[in-house]
Amino acid sequence: MRIAxxxxxxxxxxxxxxxxxxxxxxxxxxxxxxxxxIEDYQPASPAAAQxxxxxxxxxxxxxxxxxxxxAVLYQIGNNPYHVYIYDQALRVxxxxxxxxFNLHYLVAYATxxxxxxxxxxxxVERAGGPAALDHARRAQAGEATLxxxxxxLNRTLLERSRAVIVHSEYMERLLQ
Numbered sequence: 051m052r053i054a055x056x057x058x059x060x061x062x063x064x065x066x067x068x069x070x071x072x073x074x075x076x077x078x079x080x081x082x083x084x085x086x087x088i089e090d091y092q093p094a095s096p097a098a099a100q101x102x103x104x105x106x107x108x109x110x111x112x113x114x115x116x117x118x119x120x121a122v123l124y125q126i127g128n129n130p131y132h133v134y135i136y137d138q139a140l141r142v143x144x145x146x147x148x149x150x151f152n153l154h155y156l157v158a159y160a161t162x163x164x165x166x167x168x169x170x171x172x173x174v175e176r177a178g179g180p181a182a183l184d185h186a187r188r189a190q191a192g193e194a195t196l197x198x199x200x201x202x203l204n205r206t207l208l209e210r211s212r213a214v215i216v217h218s219e220y221m222e223r224l225l226q
Contacts, residue, residue, distance in 0.1 A: 051080075051081045051082055051120045051121065052081065052082050052083045052084075052085075052118060052119050052120055052121075053077070053081055053083070053084045053085070053119060053120070053121050053122070053123055054084075054085050054087060054110060054113070054114065054118075054119045054121070054122040054123070054144070055070075055074070055077075055084050055085065055086045055087065055123045055125075056086075056087045056107065056110075056122075056123065056124045056125060056134075056135040056138060056139070057069075057070035057086065057088070057125035057135070058070070058088065058089070058125075058127075058131040058132065058135075059071060059086070059088055059093040059094070059095075059104075060093060060094040060095065061091070061093075061094045062089075062091070062131045063131075064127055064129060064131045064132075065127075065149075066125050066127045066131075066132075066149055067131075069125070069149070070086075070125055071095060071098070074086065074097075074098055074099070074102055075098040075099055075102075078098070078099035078101050078102050079099075081101070082101065083101045083102075083103065084101060084102045084103070085103050085105050085110075085113065085118070085119070086102060086103065086104050086105065087105050087106070087107040087109070087110050087138075088104060088105070088106070088107060089106075089107060089131075089134055090106060107134050107135075107138065110138060110142075111141075111142070114142055121144065121145060122142060122143075122144030122145065123144060123145050123147065124138070124139040124144050124145070124146045124147065124211075125147050125149065126139065126146050126147065126148055126149060126150075126153070126156070126207065127149045127150055127156070128149075128150040128152060128153050128154070128155045128156045129155060129156065129159070130156075130159045130163075132156055133156065133159050133160045136153075136156055136157075136160050136207065137160060139207060139210065139211065140206065140207065140210055143210050143211055143212050144211065144212055145211065145212055145213045145214070145215060146207060146208070146211040146213070146214050146215070147214075147215045147216075148204070148208075148214050148215070148216050148221065148225075149217070151202055151204065151221055151224045151225070152198075152199070152202040152203070152204070153202060153203050153204045153207065154196070154197070154198045154199075154201055154202060154203045155198060156203075157170065157173050157203040158170065158196055158198070158203075161173065162196070167190050170186065171183060171186055171187065171190070173203050173205075173206060174186040174197075174201060174203070176205055176206065177201050177202065177203050177204075177205050178197075178200070178201040182197065182200070182201050185197055208225070
């Protein structure tokens with residue numbers, strides 16, 4: 051099996067960097083190859099196995115269209131180091147490892163920080179309904195702050211994913 055694997059790695063300051071670096075050598079023993087797609091930086095540690103290959107995330111879609119992978123695995127956290135992963139997971143469905151239930155900060159980085167309020171407002175309305183949309187519009191106008199704790203903003207990602215992996219029964223119950 052050949053896997054595409056999306057995750058930040060060290061030195062990116064994310065606990066998921068540590069998690070992925072610990073997981074990859076074990077996963078590499080079970081598969082033919084793993085292409086790890088990262089942003090433009092030099093990872094602190096070299097690949098831990100010969101069948102692990104680091105690639106710029108921009109190469110993924112061409113490799114995917116060429117039929118290179120049997121599975122795509124996305125490590126998703128709630129910070130800006132996961133925006134490129136979130137974007138890709140919305141375009142190409144795969145298996146999402148959801149490290150946090152609430153992805154509001156991530157979605158805000160992927161939309162509002164890029165000046166795409168329309169996409170943000172769609173996500174808020176989809177997840178929280180008319181009252182949440184009204185609050186988000188007030189935030190856009192500078193009359194309120196974004197409701198980071200009140201709306202999880204994970205619905206679109208979850209619905210577009212082939213499967214979701216979580217680390218606890220608590221997270222499983224939240225998803226159900």
